[in-house]
């Protein structure tokens with residue numbers, strides 16, 4: 001199997017490892033809560049019943065299989081397998097996978113170190129059921145077997161996901177799925193064998209996953225270049241002689257580049273791919289905080305522009321779409337922001353250059369955009385979602401520094417701070433119909449429906465439906481949040497049951513979520529609320545109204561595949577623009 005070469009080491013990323021002690025402190029905090037104030041509270045109080053239920057159904061091949069899994073994740077096996085994997089990487093790659101080998105060894109070692117630190121502070125006894133293995137002297141929380149298997153097998157999955165080239169997608173998906181399945185099976189085996197409570201194995205999964213996140217960012221991902229080190233702007237045009245196309249006519253492309261996501265190295269690769277596809281006449285413009293689409297308006301004003309290439313996140317795409325909607329000039333997304341939700345929803349490859357290649361080898365399509373009216377904001381368009389309340393507060397509070405260091409998990413940390421924000425009082429009117437009074441923690445109007453990790457916030461939203469989908473989130477207490485999370489998680493399961501509405505009124509998850517769909521949505525808030533458009537905060541206000549502009553944006557998308565189904569949507573157009581490539 002050919003693996004892609006890793007990018008140049010990221011200087012400055014190593015400091016991310018400083019988060020490991022913070023992780024240990026947080027894990028220890030969770031353990032102390034579980035053994036202290038939460039011990040008699042549901043669902044912790046119900047954990048013994050789970051262990052008893054599993055113990056009552058032991059027997060047959062399951063016991064043998066669970067023993068094998070527990071052995072696989074035992075300390076000696078993990079050390080032996082890690083040494084083998086690291087040695088193989090060093091021996092068979094002629095020194096090209098040193099960083100990958102260091103990554104794997106560090107992930108396994110760091111997980112163990114955090115685990116040991118936590119067990120110095122937390123003392124939780126094992127479940128009160130007969131145990132099938134000798135209980136180690138360490139605390140039951142968190143599960144060391146599970147944490148270690150996440151670090152090793154999850155670490156291998158990370159390497160496969162990042163290093164196996166995009167064209168081997170099926171192999172990559174199969175390998176990643178198989179590797180990720182191992183820690184989940186180990187978690188089940190530890191429960192089955194009476195060695196841990198459910199929250200212990202969840203703690204192990206969390207500890208392993210957080211360690212992988214930190215070590216991946218520290219050792220595998222290339223550092224984003226500092227903005228100050230970048231040139232203010234890239235050359236306005238690329239000499240044709242330097243980048244002669246393989247074949248096909250010369251066409252003019254305007255490239256909009258967010259300097260934080262798209263540094264000089266990526267810009268050079270984008271430039272070369274465009275040249276190969278016949279776009280040798282390139283005009284580059286760099287965005288600024290006050291000019292999120294750079295000089296796009298001026299650059300497309302005079303000459304015949306065949307394509308606008310947007311190198312940035314959803315905010316940059318949104319700003320460009322605002323200019324391009326209705327012009328007929330097609331846009332191609334090079335996803336290099338934090339969330340890149342439009343690209344994810346359109347099933348573009350996550351690698352920026354692979355996404356550009358795939359799109360330019362594909363077809364043009366038309367997708368809808370939403371046109372927003374809100375107090376204090378000139379009319380603006382969005383391509384992903386417009387929201388108010390919890391999501392806007394989360395987006396607004398996500399630290400730029402953490403976004404740069406952690407990527408989208410920075411939003412998760414910010415969200416945790418706003419879980420208890422007060423509910424909003426609002427009225428919603430759809431397509432000029434009756435006014436409905438509601439309370440909610442969040443309202444989102446979406447052109448597309450999936451969040452990070454494929455979380456289907458608006459499961460029926462499609463960018464070519466000619467409609468906007470709306471969700472109100474109003475969970476009551478911990479149970480409400482759990483019901484909403486369970487409902488959304490159930491929708492993520494491939495082929496899993498699709499939970500139906502609670503009644504005729506479109507609410508699900510015991511009223512925690514309520515869905516609507518319309519062409520025109522008018523929402524008024526009793527008090528000014530934080531609001532966002534495609535992940536950019538637009539300031540607090542009392543109105544958020546949107547209307548769909550069907551098929552207003554032309555966009556290049558990868559060729560359709562049978563798996564695309566509802567994704568990679570868009571009204572297909574005859575491909576008349578493919579040149580070169």
Ligand SMILES: Nc1ncnc2c1ncn2[C@@H]1O[C@H](COP(=O)(O)OP(=O)(O)OP(=O)(O)O)[C@@H](O)[C@H]1O
Pocket residue numbers: 258259260261287288289290291292312313314315316317336337338339340341534535536
């Ligand atoms: N040169 C710049 N310096 C600072 N901020 C910038 C600059 N250029 C654009 N911005 C701001 O960045 C935001 C757009 O960022 P964008 O959404 O593309 O990336 P992101 O936030 O990392 O990704 P995503 O939206 O996908 O999570 C806009 O608010 C814009 O004002």
